[in-house]
Amino acid sequence: MxxxxxxxxxxxxxxxxxxxxxxxxxxxxxxxxxxxxxxxxxxxxxxxxxxxxxxxxxxxxxxxxxxxxxxxxxxxxxxxxxxxxxxxxxxxxxxxxxxxxxxxxxxxxxxxxxxxxxxxxxxxxxxxxxxxxxxxxxxxxxxxxxxxxxxxxxxxxxxxxxxxxxxxxxxxxxxxxxxxxxxxxxxxxxxxxxxxxxxxxERVADDLIWAQWDMTEQRLFYIVPKESRNTLKCVQFYPDENFKLILEAPLDISLSDMGLKLVNFGYDYYQDTEMAPKTVNLQVFTSKTGSLCVCYSQAPDIPEEVTYSISFLHKGYSKTFTVALEKTNSLQVKEVAFLNLEYYVAAYLPGHFLHLLNIHHPDLMCYSLFLTGEDASIKLLHDTSIQSICKLTLLDCCSGRLFTVKINEDSLMRFMWNSKLDRDRLAALHCALVHLGSAADLEDQIIQWILENLSPCHAFDPIQEFIIASLYWRMCPESSQLDKLLPYTSLLYWNGVVPGIACTTDLISLPILKVQNCKGFWEKLNLYLENVKYAEPQLHYNNNVLRREWYKLLSEEKEGRGAPVYLKNIFENARKVLSNLDTWNMEERLVPFFQEEDCQQQLLMGLMVAQLKDHLMRHLQYVGKKKIDQIVVDYVSNLLDLMCRMMEAVWRKYNLYPCIFSFDKRGNAAEFAVFHIMSRILEAANGLCMPLPPGFHSLHLGLGVRCLPLHTLLHYIDNGVLHLTETCVRKLFKDLDNTEKNEKLKFSIVTRLPEAIGQKICKLWNHPVTSNFIARNYVKLLLEKLGTRQRGRPIPDRMSIHIEFLPLNYLASMLAEIEDQGLNPFKEQDHVNAKFVEEMALKHTEMLLDL
Structure with missing residues (x-):
């Protein structure tokens, strides 16, 4: 249930x-x-x-x-x-x-x-x-x-x-x-x-054929017939004023040949038992976020199916659903009951189905839950007249009982665990996140479900969807407009269908607000309508620009062409994000994150803050720069926090303890499983261009060294699955001795190191391979200095560092003689072949040593 x-x-x-x-x-x-x-x-x-x-x-x-x-x-x-x-x-x-x-x-x-x-x-x-x-x-x-x-x-x-x-x-x-x-x-x-x-x-309304009272918000909705089509109107009652007609919306709904229908004006037991079967069922639902929905159903013409419509007036379209009933019983009620669940509208037909429609994102069917059988059973209710009195409140007219409607978290999680279809998993995941609030325990349950269902999900990445959707529902209460600006899903489209239910989508006329400068609900509804009216579907932030800019900055940083002031601001943004996570960092944690600086990830953090800030500033000018700064820093901080929480759950699941890995032993099955999950997290982060906690790549590489054979390890490094970090490589060179197997591993790592890291690491390994590396870089430095020396300038000071390597010493002395004589052997050449010079120096040394 x-x-x-x-x-x-x-x-x-x-x-x-x-x-x-x-x-x-x-x-x-x-x-x-x-x-x-x-x-x-x-x-x-x-x-x-x-x-x-x-x-x-x-x-x-x-x-x-x-x-x-x-x-x-x-x-x-x-x-x-x-x-x-x-x-x-x-x-x-x-x-x-x-x-x-x-x-x-x-x-x-x-x-x-x-x-x-x-x-x-x-x-x-x-x-x-x-x-x-x-x-x-x-x-x-x-x-x-x-x-x-x-x-x-x-x-x-x-x-x-x-x-x-x-x-x-x-x-x-x-x-x-x-x-x-x-x-x-x-x-x-x-x-x-x-x-x-x-x-x-005074008269409030005339010639109405339907009316609904909203006690909570003191609103009167009513419908008046027009020549072409019926019109929904709304009167708002104020404590300090009389009342105002605030909304008009044309409806493409037939309400002919019916008497006055009243909703939420009390229940008359005698009248209900004596009246003829109802021919129309219509209710209006609102939510605190500005959503406005009209739910409508009629008595079915065909006993084997039921049709109902939800008009999302705040979105500008309606959806009509036709459900084929698995079993028909003339004694059972055939009228669909509509329930207002704040973020969802539920269409309930006792004994048949329960359809929860996400009113914020009704465009994709995968965000709505369609339940049948035992999952749709509500055993506390009679299969007779049911009324939704107000938000989250339901009246069972048979027993006279009122119920507060809630999503049963245990049943929802059980449904998500037992579901075999991706659409049900995705809908249950979003439904759980909508109703999370501050329920960290339920969020932990979702993480546990993700760790067990990485492979079965084919239509979506559960890690990506969990992080993006969690950030969306965490941050939306900060501002009324964030729900239209922040991404809520990692999916761009969904082609799946729900068996047994047909859906058609129709464009509808937008409501007209009769009063300007409204506050509260009406202000939020007006923002919805403005977005639809001016056709701005691309308001949600995406990572395309962020990815291009990040790759550009990485390339410029590698070549030393980055703008110092711009980079300084980017890294300052990252510092703010990491300071927001000080509480996470200071507490006793299992996963050894935040123990090193990761310039690439900090660059991505700071750049994400800058890009998201620019995006929000374009649409939230009235919020203020200081508030937007805090929102974006909180967003990126929450993103890292979710990553860390997932890794904490992984550590607990496989009973790994806080330690700095040593490389003198092979990894066990638990470590290999953790390595696989970290690879999936990395894949999800790369797919959405999301930053990772500092230390993630070092930890991932350490597990790879312990768990993978050498050829697989090198394949993962060459294809970007594993990233070589200075912290991890330093420890690897420190822990491993120079056995033949370890030398092969070290040599393979050295040849793949970025130049900036390689110059630091090679000094730690007393081996001809690293000496060769040092010689090559020293020759390159000398040749660069020789090629850039201007005529007439004094000869630059020679490097005072003495390297105990004969080829290097011999080549250095030769170059010094050339400089002293003022000769330039490369005068007629455009480029210096440093590799050729190095090879000649090595051959000459071999001749001198009779090698």
Whole structure:
């Protein structure tokens, strides 16, 4: 069961299975309770099923039926009695204001039994009352009409002084919505309505055919029919203002031949059981990141399949899914329930499937989870009417229970471990990272999964995807725009399909924001729309420019042509990154990283900081340079931290201990496995041009020397898998003696050393091979000095270092004589053949020594 529903924390007692809880609070002679749950979450009413069973008992005892309205506080988990009607009423809707001083109630004036026995007299079908309940003092009639009325108090998000006004919405079946302004005053410890006459009111919406209330954000979504197509509108209610029409969006959805459909305005048990089967199911979901989705489904025309659509208004396109049902049962519900999971929208058909759609990146199917069978089973819910009340909150209308919806981490990780398909692995990996937060333990579980699944994944590199996606979800909370600028995946496209589900994508018209300079959610939505409107798909940072610049700097540094000031700034960036990792470095760690300087990796670190900073500065000018500097340094630091955490997990997995490798012994199977994993990490880093922790190449090379045969080792070095570092080579020359086998290894390493490192290393090996190397470089130096000497300048001082090597001494003396005589034997030659000079010196020495 992937989705976990947690009732204890936000449990709202609304159904027959909580009668024991009621009996502790409510008098026994008042068994019929219409329960109200209100406050900062939502408004909900329900008549309990078991009230009919107690009706006979009440009549035998001669008691009249009472209807009690109570409030359950989810924070204190206590019931509070609000009001009692001394008769049996069918309550349609009720709501209490923020201060719990006013109660609005809408109910049918007659029950079915009253209608049979009533005298023929005109009476309104529905009565809407406004009641003073602190204390109970006065009742005012707001509406007496034949159409049903829903009521909903507004709850200001922030208000320094909640008095003296409350605002109440009245939603009529006649397809209009009004707002009443109720002024109250305090008199003798009583809160009373100031003007008991005509209350000020205004129209909020007219001619609507669908409406949805968002209690959490105080928004009203509604749809009005137009000539060409229906239009979705949104009214935002503010604590310091009245309300504003803030959004209009044309919808390509057919909603003809339907009555007024209301969502999240309360649940009427009797109406739900008597109404005809629903023909349309539509809900609007928002998220704190600025996403806006319209979820829509209709009763299926073909029993064997179900179709539903998700319009991603913030992306400018919609996706329609058609799912072939494996089994059909006429008794099972065929209406798809939509759940708002903040970063995901879930389409759930009990007994069939659970489809989690990533609303941030819905373009690729591989980021969405489509579950069937036992994985899609939610056993706590009835297979009947299910409603998503608000974010992460679900109502089971059959039992009257409310659940907080969460991703079950254990089930998600188990699903990822057991999955055989790359699309499921990738979707589960992203889903886990979305819901990680600060759960380092879950992140460690993902790393363990990666270490066990390096080879089975063919469609993507799990190391690359884990690092890029982890950085994305770590850094996005820093700024509202980072999610559009930072890379979120290592994949460029995905060609896979999901068996049993067909998907079509259609472009849709973008919403229009009617108010400028919006804040909060609307500001983030506007940024989404601007990106889509101006067609900027390449906003996400990529490594192509970084790779070219890094190779260029490496080439210039090798030739000594690098700009000193520019390189200084690059290495200063790297210093900031490494100082960010001081805490990692100071703690006791298993892997011996950060124990040497790695100029190439520091160059890449600093260059990545510079490139990423330029990228963010182009799109986040308003954020500020100092803030962007910190963001990019944190990004690269987190990247290195993830690399280190992976290596720590590898070390623990294979029981390796912190040590500096010695090369006088061969490696074991555990070390070979670690070498293989490090090769995969290196491959992943090279593929995305990501820096590695200083010391990585030394550690990798050390394992290679211990574990690989010589020809394989040299093959890895020649093909760039292993990098020769001064730290590792120094230790190799120090640890190994001059046996024939070791001499062969050392000679092979020396011939492959970069010149800068070779000049340092060769002095450590007292061997003719290194003497030859030193001679060659000394001759090169002398010839360069001879060729660059200008006529008329004094002869430069000869090198005072005395080398105990006859060919070198002989050649040096010959060159000195040539300089003293002022002769230039290479006068008519464009280039000096240093190799030829060296060979002649060696042959002459052999003749002198009779070799």
């Amino acid at each position: 992937l989705l976990l529903f947690v009732p204890p924390a936000d449990f709202q007692p609304c159904g027959p299975d909580v009668m024991a809880l009621y009996s502790q609070i409510w008098p026994v002679d008042k068994p019929h309770i219409t329960y109200l749950v209100s406050g900062q979450t939502f408004c909900y009413t329900s008549a309990l099923n078991w009230s009919r069973c107690d009706k006979i008992k009440d009549r035998k005892r001669g008691h009249l039926r009472n209807t009690c309205i109570g409030l359950y506080d989810s924070q204190t988990r206590q019931n509070e009695h609000l009001y009692t009607f001394e008769r049996d009423l069918h309550i349609i809707s009720c709501s209490v204001n923020n201060e719990r001083t006013l109660l609005a109630v809408s109910f049918l004036q007659m029950t079915k039994e009253d209608k049979v026995n009533q005298l023929l007299q005109p009476v309104s079908k529905c009565l809407t009352l406004l009641i003073e309940i602190h204390p109970v003092n006065y009742v005012k009639v707001l509406k007496a009409v034949d159409s049903c009325i829903r009521v909903q108090f507004l709850y200001p998000v922030e208000s320094g002084n909640p008095f003296p006004e409350s605002h109440l919405l009245l939603i009529s079946e006649d397809r209009y919505i009004e707002q009443f302004h109720i002024h109250v005053v305090t008199e003798e410890h009583k809160v009373v309505i100031q003007n008991t006459g005509q209350l000020p009111r």
